[in-house]
Amino acid sequence: MSRQIFQHKPPAIFIMGPTASGKTALAMALRQQLPVEIISVDSALIYRGMDIGAAKPTLEEQQIAPHRLIDILDPSQSYSAADFRHDALLEMGKIVASGRIPLLVGGTMLYFKILLDGISPLPSADVKIRAEIERQAKQFGWGVIHKMLQEVDPISAGRIHPNDPQRLSRALEVFLVSGKRLTELTEIVEAELSYNVLQFAISPPDRKILHQRIEMRFQQILRTGFENEVSALYARGDLDEDLPAIRSVGYRQMWSYLSGESSYNEMVYRSICATRQLAKRQITWLRGWKNVHRRDSDDIKGIINIILHFINA
Known part of the structure; x- marks a missing residue:
């Protein structure tokens, strides 16, 4: 060969x-x-x-x-x-x-x-953090979650609609788990x-x-x-x-x-x-x-x- x-x-x-x-x-x-x-x-x-x-x-x-x-x-x-x-x-x-x-x-x-x-080196899902995000969303609404994301990752918040709970939750979860913005991590491949x-x-x-x-x-x-x-x-x-x-x-x-x-x-x-x-x-x-x-x-x-x-x- x-x-x-x-x-x-x-x-x-x-x-x-x-x-x-x-x-x-x-x-x-x-x-x-x-x-x-x-x-x-x-x-x-x-x-x-x-x-x-x-x-x-x-x-x-x-x-x-x-x-x-x-x-x-x-x-x-x-x-x-x-x-x-x-x-x-x-x-x-x-x-x-x-x-x-x-x-x-x-x-x-x-x-x-x-x-x-x-x-991209995104962190694995964190069940406890995801559950807490969902709990807050049920109590205050996904609009509040979107504002929270806007404070820590305005670029992701600008790309994700306030009525898209799955992507909102994941973007905020990534920041809470890693301390880094989703947009920052996705630039690394x-x-x-x-x-x-x-x-x-x-x-x-x-x-x-x-x-x-x-x-x-x-x-x-x-x-x-x-x-x-x-x-x-x-x-x-x-x-x-x-x-x-x-x-x-x-x-x-x-x-x-x-x-x-x-x-x-x-x-x-x-x-x-x-x-x-x-x-x-x-x-x-x-x-x-x-x-x-x-x-x-x-x-x-x-x-x-x-x-x-x-x-x-």
Whole structure:
């Protein structure tokens, strides 16, 4: 294998695409032919106990092709894009040190973007401070919170509407946690990814085919015990629909069904629609993506040939 093009930066391969586009199958095929180690880039696969609905690679598939950053958190925990960047860079470094190539596969486009472009060093959420901000907002109104922000970070206050509680709360929280203004911290960005990256965006050539795959996969998910999986999460008593894990597509709709808020048929319909919407958002992300090879997801042989050429150039 020639290392000439990797003299300054080690190689890495990204496989991106909408849900149900065949990313896992492609990763499995690549793992059999190339010295790659797979890192999952999926915000749902990080959670333990969320296997069926998240279409997580099976135990058999993981034995053949182990996936890193799968099953690393309980569904009660939160996980930010910054957390992912830290963990992914750590795993990529380990893979390169072992003489192999990182293969990052998934559909969480924000994770890919932050990995490529870097991220501002914002502090993690502080539950107590956020709760206190919300308490004051309920007592005095968000207009008062906006004035408080204006006193410590007038630039952010000028950019955030007084009726945007989520952004107001976060901007004020950042200052109270770090002592620094949001505008000050967002001007600092970590270094861009120091890898020579080959990127692929894969999808079926026809949107109708993708929609068919989405519906077929969800029906298969239902047949393999999805309701029982979510029922077990529901029965725990410490989880709710506001958690990022439970807001995942499919889980949120099944949770509503178990709560008695919708019928079974409504749950199925809403889950399929939500998955289609997710795929549309993923495709929209990729439409403006730079330096990417766009390929039919069924063209595994063609993709492997491009990668081999990239490695051996």
